[in-house]
Amino acid sequence: MSMTRKQFLRTVVGAGIGVAGVATLAACGDDGGPADAPAGSCTTPSATIGANHGHTMTVTKAEVTAATAKTYDITGAGGHTHTVTVSVANFASLAVGGTVTITSTTANAHSHDVVVMCA
Numbered sequence: 001m002s003m004t005r006k007q008f009l010r011t012v013v014g015a016g017i018g019v020a021g022v023a024t025l026a027a028c029g030d031d032g033g034p035a036d037a038p039a040g041s042c043t044t045p046s047a048t049i050g051a052n053h054g055h056t057m058t059v060t061k062a063e064v065t066a067a068t069a070k071t072y073d074i075t076g077a078g079g080h081t082h083t084v085t086v087s088v089a090n091f092a093s094l095a096v097g098g099t100v101t102i103t104s105t106t107a108n109a110h111s112h113d114v115v116v117m118c119a
Helices: 005-014 019-026 061-066 088-095
Strands: 045-049 070-073 083-086 099-103 113-118
Touching: 045 061, 061 088, 083 088, 083 099, 088 099, 088 113
Parallel strands: none
Antiparallel strands: 045 113, 070 083, 099 113
16 A cells, blocks of 8 residues: 555654654655655765765665665775764665764764765
8 A cells, every 4th residue: 555745744743753753754755746756765865974074975776775784984085984884774764765863983082973865
């Protein structure tokens, strides 16, 4: 059985998810528009690294679809190594257009919050 985005949002609101959760879900897509991907689907994953100083992280649509836990090395030009592990549950959230925030490992006395999202 399939559910429209509107029906899903009504279900989520009824389950007690707060306004912030609804705002995030509302940004996932639109029902029925010919140029839109299916509501809540992941078409373009991206990662933003907080307090960044040269680190990079690329998540592909294929990785989101595979939904297998993966550890990313985000060293880039940062000069030291951090890793970020995206869990199966994180990928499941991304697959439906969600956003996850994951804290990297600590190196040089700091870590980074990494926001991974799908548009």
